[in-house]
Structures are given as structure tokens and as C-alpha cells.
Amino acid sequence: MERHEAAAGLATATGGTGTRRTGGAGRLAAQARPEAVVAVPAQAGPDGRRVGRPAAEPAAAAEELAARFAAAGPAEADLLATAVFGAYGARHLGGAPQQAEPAPGTSWWHGPTVHHSTSPLFRPLGYRRIRREAPAQAGALPTGGGRHRKPERPAAGALAATAELRTAARLLMAHPLVTADGPHGAALPLIRRHAEALAEHFHALLGYRLTLGPAHARLHKAPLPGRDLAGLDPAGYAALARALAGGSAAPAAYAPVPAPVRALLDAWRPPAELAADLLTASPLPATAGPEVTVRRLLAETPVVHYDALAPAERAHLLAAAPAETERFADFLGLTAEIRAEGVALLDPADELTDLALPGPGTLAQAALLLAERLVEELCPAATENAPPAVLVPDALIDGALGDITDDYGMSAGWDAGYLADLAAFRRDALDLLHRMGLAAPAGRTWLLLAPAARYAPRAEPEPPTGTGRHSRPATAPASGSASSSASASSAGRGRDRQAV
Structure with missing residues (x-):
């Protein structure tokens, strides 16, 4: 397999999590040395020498890690797990307003609302399906203005490469552990094909590392509060560390461990080299500069509230929100809502999220x-x-x-x-x-x-009935219909509320 290298990782800093919270993960990362971002076979450096801890250490590392988990409180254990495993998926709000983007400084309270649902339960009064236009292709060139000039388009190969890179990047953001025997194993060749570009983009944008092994790809993410693994408690995390030290991907090998851990390992299907990597690789530094911290929050969380940021982070986002969100539009295909209270990145496909x-x-x-x-x-x-x-x-x-x-x-x-x-x-x-x-x-x-x-979209009235010769007369809803019942209920509340 080809070897790929990227720039060196961020310098290690003590304390915090990149979101100004400290905990077990911060202490663990503070002890870790910085590593280069590489995409090479597990345990092999660009010069063929081993990197990280010796291969004989996973069992000892698992026991040390299990002891840390067992001694931690629930929140601290969750944060430690995100630092060690980094296996959480990105999370974004679904739905995009059909209305035009409002003026800068508009509040979410008074901005466009979402008319979005595939379920009749959530369709408003007067709902009419609106065909959403496909987003413009990244890298598309403006068409010529001459009368007989054909539109200029990028080469098919460049468009295909851009689409493949975005597909692989989105997959890794949603599923940071991709194994040959796992549910997304078919995408492993795609990740390998674009490994160098992926490693460079993830490192430059988010400070993340990408590593490849014979049967896996792993995106190393930074500690992030509130991203527990399958609801595991400290004892469950300790059992997970010990199970990984077993180095077997056979489901039968997980029988002695708790059911949530067994289900997680069955989904991961970790080959031996990935299990060793999870236990021995140095976690990402717990803190980062304001730019990288803001980007991580934009990429991984549904909403970045200005009031929740440190002063330097808030100043950066206020000044650079359009430029930062454009980077994610190009790399991951995400769109942005920039409002008076903060910024949210949305996925037009409603796919890049672990919660819907x-x-x-x-x-x-x-x-x-x-x-x-x-x-x-x-x-x-x-x-x-x-x-x-x-x-x-x-x-x-x-x-x-x-x-x-x-x-x-x-x-x-x-x-x-x-x-x-x-x-x-x-x-x-x-x-x-x-x-x-x-x-x-x-x-x-x-x-x-x-x-x-x-x-909370407000109901939009249907357009007035036409008066032309081909117009149909308006039809009043039946007295027992859902529309008339919802209308009566809405009127009784003293304000026009969209019926659901």
C-alpha cells in the first residue's frame, strides 16, 4: 500500500478540550507527544520504522486505560473516551428554509423557518411540495456569454475526483472507524485512493489525523463533550478497552463483555491492527487555537452559539464566519445559517448527523x-x-x-x-x-x-382562488376534516400557529 504523509500535528498543550472544559481526556492528552499525520500501514512510519508504542503493549495499555475509566465519573469517562477513541460522528440540524437568506444580523427568532418533512404528521396547513434545486457543483466555471458559445465545464475527471473526495470525507466525518468487514467496508478503497488529499484537508482544516491499516481507516478526532459511545458507563468503557486488547474481530469473542460493548464491537469489527491503534496511539492535543477550535465545533456540533465561546473564539467566528463556512461548503457540502446568535452548518442531504x-x-x-x-x-x-x-x-x-x-x-x-x-x-x-x-x-x-x-414555521395561506375561466372554485373542507380541526385549534391559541 502506498505511503502518504502530511504536515506535523498540532503542538501538545495541557488542560481543556478545545471547548474550554477540562477532565480526564485533557490530562491524558497532556501526557501524549505530538505525532505526524500519516496514512500508512499500522505501526509503520514513512521510513519503515515503528511509530508510537511497541506492538507488545496493547494489553498493558488496555489495563491502564480500563483503570482510568473505572476511576472516572460518567462525564469524565465520556470525555476520556472521545480523546482515546474519537469515534463519534458529526451532528447537524436537518431541514433548510425555503425562503431566501435574511439580512445579516437577523435573529433565529425572527428569521426564515423550516418547511421540511417527509411525514404527513409534520406537514403544515397549505403544504405544497417544493422541488429543491440541486446545489451547484463545486468548481463549476461560469458559462460563456457569447450567443453561440457552449457552456464551459470542468473536465469530467476533475469533477469525479472532487465528488469522490467529498464522499470519502463525509463518510469519515460520520463514521471515523471504517473497517473492511464493517458496514462501510465497501468505501475503504475510495478512502485509500484519496488518502493523501484527505489527510491534508483534515489536518489543515480541523487538526485531525488520518491513518490507514491493511483493513481499516481511522480519522482521529479531538475530545468533545457530550459524545458518549452507545451510552456506555465507566465500567462499560473499561470492558471495551479490555475487549479490544483481545485483538479478535469474531463476535463470539465478545460474549463475556456487556451487551452494549458487544454491539459496538460487532459494528466496528476492529481488525487486530485497529484494536492496537485504538489502545496505543497518542490522542490529539486537548487544546487548539481559536480558529481550529471554532472549525471543530462547526463541523461536529449542530449550532455554535456566540455566547458559548471563549472571547478569542467568538471574535474569530464573528469576523470570519462567511470564510469559515465556505471552507465546509467546498469540502463537505454543508450550507450555513449565520444568525445574530451564532452559526449552524446544515447538510442539504440530511445525512451527515448521528442524530436526526x-x-x-x-x-x-x-x-x-x-x-x-x-x-x-x-x-x-x-x-x-x-x-x-x-x-x-x-x-x-x-x-x-x-x-x-x-x-x-x-x-x-x-x-x-x-x-x-x-x-x-x-x-x-x-x-x-x-x-x-x-x-x-x-x-x-x-x-x-x-x-x-x-x-416553528408559521402557516402560509394558500394563494387566492383564480377567477379565470379555467379556475376551479374553492372547496371548503369538510366539517370533520383534519384541516378544519387544526384551523380551529390554531385560532383558539390566539396566534397563527402552523398546524402539524
């Missing part, structure tokens, strides 16, 4: 409806200087969730366990909104964040 919102299933549907009801009640007036967040009364959450459950629970076939346990339903729906950057805990209560307003 909008999405199928009980929690995603209920969380979206809950966000809409809360925005309806709490959205600041358009004349106000909109705050980045508003406090949500507990009674409003309970009442809105109760109404949603009564209205849609049975008809939408929602999970019976949630319908029977509204406390658990509330907890998990709010947790999903929190993970997606739309709500945040504040002591014993909650804050509704401005980006939630993008999911």
Missing part, C-alpha cells in the same frame, strides 16, 4: 412538536431586541407535552412506554433538544435557545 431532527421515531417527532409549541408561547416580539435564550416555565413544558401526547400519541403510533411514563418522555425529549443545541438546562429548569425558532 427532523427525524423518524417517537422522540424526534415529539421533540420537534415540543419545540414548536414552546416557541409559539415564548418567542420574543419582532420589535424586541431578541435574547439568545428565554426561560421556560416547568408548567409550560408539562402542559405542552401533555397536549402533544394527547393529540398525536396514539394516532402516530408512538412508543407505549413513553406514553405511559410522561416523566421519562419529558426527560428524553428535552435531552434530545439539548443535544441538538435547541435547549439547555439551567439548574432545575430549562432555557429555550433561539435556533429552536427555525422549527
